[in-house]
Amino acid sequence: QKSWWSSGNESEEPTALYYCVVYLAPGDYHRFHSPVSWVVESRRHFAGELYSRVVLLGRWKYGFFSYTPVGATNVGSIVVNFDRELRTNSLLTDTRADRAAEKAAESGEPYSGYAEATYTAASRVLGGHPLQRGEEMGGFQLGSTIVMVFEGPKGRRPTFDEGFMDQGRRGGWKWCIEKGMQVKVGEKLGYAVTEEG
Numbered sequence: 774q775k776s777w778w779s780s781g782n783e784s785e786e787p788t789a790l791y792y793c794v795v796y797l798a799p800g801d802y803h804r805f806h807s808p809v810s811w812v813v814e815s816r817r818h819f820a821g822e823l824y825s826r827v828v829l830l831g832r833w834k835y836g837f838f839s840y841t842p843v844g845a846t847n848v849g850s851i852v853v854n855f856d857r858e859l860r861t862n863s864l865l866t867d868t869r870a871d872r873a874a875e876k877a878a879e880s881g882e883p884y885s886g887y888a889e890a891t892y893t894a895a896s897r898v899l900g901g902h903p904l905q906r907g908e909e910m911g912g913f914q915l916g917s918t919i920v921m922v923f924e925g926p927k928g929r930r931p932t933f934d935e936g937f938m939d940q941g942r943r944g945g946w947k948w949c950i951e952k953g954m955q956v957k958v959g960e961k962l963g964y965a966v967t968e969e970g
Contacts, residue, residue: 786926786927786944786967787926787927787929788835788836788924788925788926788927789924789925789926789927789945789946790837790922790923790924791922791923791924791925791946791963792920792921792922792923793920793921793950793962793963794918794919794920794921795918795919795920795921795956796917796918797913797917797918797919799915802957802958803912803913803914803915803917804909804911804912804958805842805909805910805911805912805913805919806907806908806909806910806958806959807840807904807905807906807907807908807910808840808906808921808962809833809838809906809923810833810834810903810904810905810906811831811832811833811838811903811904812831812832812833812896812899812900812901812902812903812904813829813830813831813840813855813892813901813902813903813904814830814831814832814891814892814893814900814901815829815830815831815889815890815891815892815901816828816829816830816853816856816859816889816890816891816892817830817887817888817889818859818861818887818888818889818890819886819887820861820887820888825843825844825850825851825861826841826842826843826844827841827842827851827853827859827861828841828887829841829853829910831901833923835923835924835925835926835965836923836924836925837922837923837924838921838922838923838924839920839921839922839923840910840919840920840921841919841920841921841922842911842913842917842918842919843917843918843919843920844861844913844914844917845913845914845915845917850913850914851911851912851913851917852911852912852913853910853911854909854910854911855892855895855902855910856890856892858890859890872888873885873887873888873889907959925945925946925965926944926945926946926965926966926967927944927945927946928942928943928944928945928946928966929942929943929944929945930942930943931943944966944967945965945966946963946964946965946966947963947964947965947966948962948963949961949962949963949964950962950963
C-alpha cells in the first residue's frame with residue numbers, strides 16, 4: 774500500500790482530473806479544513822481588492838491536488854494557518870506580492886499577477902507542508918468559495934466480452950454529493966474505488 778505522502782501517483786492505474794466547487798454563503802461556517810491527507814508544496818497568491826485567490830498546490834496519494842480559497846468581494850480576507858506571510862484582499866499588504874511586482878518592474882518584465890511561495894522548508898523529507906484529513910487549514914472573513922482540482926483514479930470501462938453496454942466504469946472516483954447540495958464539515962464528498970475493491 775502506498776503512503777499518503779509519496780511523491781505523485783506511483784501506481785500503473787490511469788488517473789483523471791476531477792474538480793469540486795464549494796460555495797460558502799454569508800451565514801455558513803467560514804473555516805476550511807483539509808479534505809484529504811496531502812502535502813502542500815507551494816502557494817500562489819493572486820492579490821487584489823476583489824476576489825483575492827490563494828492557490829495551494831501539492832500532491833496526495835493519487836497525484837496532483839490543489840485547494841483554492843477564493844475571497845469574497847471587499848470582505849473576503851483569507852487566512853492560511855501555516856503561512857504567516859500571506860496577506861490577502863489588498864494589493865498593499867502582501868509583502869511577497871509587493872516584492873514580485875517590484876522585481877518585475879526592475880527587470881522590465883510584466884508582472885505575472887501572482888506571488889509564489891514554497892513550503893519545502895516545512896519538511897525536507899516530504900518536500901512541503903503536510904496536512905491530515907480534517908485538519909483546519911484557515912478561514913475567511915465572510916462568505917466565499919473553495920475550488921478543489923485533483924487527480925484521482927480513472928477506472929476502466931468493461932470490455933465487450935464483459936458486457937460493456939450493461940455496466941458502468943469499474944473503479945475510479947465516485948462522488949457522494951450532487952450539484953447544489955449543502956455539505957457540512959466532515960461530510961464525505963467522494964471516494965476512490967480500485968478495481969479490486
